[in-house]
Every structure is written in structure tokens, then in C-alpha cells.
Amino acid sequence: MNKSKIQLTTSCENIEIKYIFWTKKMKFFRLLFLILLCSCETGAQKVENTPNDKSEFEVQKSEQEWKDELSDLQYYVLRKAGTEPANSSPLNDVDEPGTFVCAACGNSLYETKHKFESGSGWPSFDRSIEGSLALSSDTKLGYKRDEALCGQCGGHLGHIFNDGPRETTGMRHCINGAALEFIPDKNQD
Numbered sequence: 727m728n729k730s731k732i733q734l735t736t737s738c739e740n741i742e743i744k745y746i747f748w749t750k751k752m753k754f755f756r757l758l759f760l761i762l763l764c765s766c767e768t769g770a771q772k773v774e775n776t777p778n779d780k781s782e783f784e785v786q787k788s789e790q791e792w793k794d795e796l797s798d799l800q801y802y803v804l805r806k807a808g809t810e811p812a813n814s815s816p817l818n819d820v821d822e823p824g825t826f827v828c829a830a831c832g833n834s835l836y837e838t839k840h841k842f843e844s845g846s847g848w849p850s851f852d853r854s855i856e857g858s859l860a861l862s863s864d865t866k867l868g869y870k871r872d873e874a875l876c877g878q879c880g881g882h883l884g885h886i887f888n889d890g891p892r893e894t895t896g897m898r899h900c901i902n903g904a905a906l907e908f909i910p911d912k913n914q915d
């Protein structure tokens with residue numbers, strides 16, 4: 727009787743020890759799981775800042791709708807990430823005060839006061855209107871370039887380089903004129 731009682735106690739202790747060990751093990755796995763979850767979330771935040779999936783944008787239209795609404799050149803640049811020929815855009819010469827909006831959705835992107843003559847043949851700005859862009863990157867030319875997208879419709883605008891005017895931001899937003907429309911300031915004479 728006593729023997730079986732001792733045996734029972736021992737086996738109970740064994741179970742208890744196993745249980746404690748298992749609980750500790752579970753805590754470890756739970757911790758590991760949490761760490762993994764956190765690193766996944768950090769990754770997700772990065773993706774959110776640089777959307778590659780165009781279904782994330784506020785303005786959504788079918789390819790056919792974009793084709794119907796945009797000119798061939800606008801569609802090629804904005805929806806197919808094409809590049810217009812250098813020196814081809816009439817917006818290169820615009821220097822009057824106003825706002826450059828996305829030709830696809832009307833989102834205000836750039837202002838004349840931040841435009842400068844870069845000599846590249848494309849309208850160039852040293853900064854965008856805050857919060858108007860989404861950034862991505864492409865390696866079409868064999869090296870990584872920061873791609874500027876309209877933050878509202880995801881349309882391709884151009885690229886951003888760090889060889890802009892040193893006296894201001896040092897950045898050069900090299901933008902296709904076909905992706906933009908110019909709206910002069912109303913108060914101008």
C-alpha cells in the first residue's frame with residue numbers, strides 16, 4: 727500500500743516536472759513566436775511605405791478604364807512605367823506659380839517654387855508636396871533607382887536621385903511631364 731503510494735507520488739512528481747518543463751518550453755516557443763510575429767510586422771510596415779501592389783491605392787480603375795481616360799503617352803508612362811522622350815514635355819518650360827497634379831487622378835504632387843532646371847530634359851523638382859507620393863524601387867536599368875509613384879492612384883511619375891541642388895534638399899525628382907498636368911495659381915495676374 728505504502729509502496730504503491732510512493733510510486734504514485736513519484737509518478738505524480740514526474741508528471742508535475744514534465745508539466746513544468748512543458749510550460750517553460752511553451753513559454754519559450756510563445757516568446758519565439760512573438761519575436762517572429764514582430765519581425766514580420768516590421769516587414770509589413772516597410773511594404774506599406776513602398777507599395778508594390780497597385781491594388782493598395784485609393785484610386786482603383788481597370789486597365790480598360792485607364793486606357794479610355796488617358797492619352798497613349800500618359801497610359802504608357804503612368805500605367806506601364808514608361809519614359810517620355812527627353813525635352814518633349816511642354817511642362818519643361820513652365821515657371822509660373824502653380825501646382826503640378828497627377829494627370830490620372832488629379833492628386834497635387836509638385837509646386838513650381840520647387841521646380842528647377844536640371845538640364846536632364848525632364849521636369850525636375852527638389853521636393854514633392856508632403857505626403858503626395860508613394861515610393862518604390864526598380865532595377866530596369868540594371869541598378870536600383872527610387873521610383874516616384876502617385877500616392878493616390880499608384881501611377882508611375884519618374885525617379886528620385888540624390889544629385890539635386892545642394893543648397894536646398896539635394897534631391898532631384900526627375901518626372902515625366904506626361905504624368906502631370908499644370909494648374910496655375912488663381913491669384914496670379
Ligand SMILES: [Zn+2]
Pocket residue numbers: 828829830831832833876877878879880881
Ligand atoms: Zn494619381
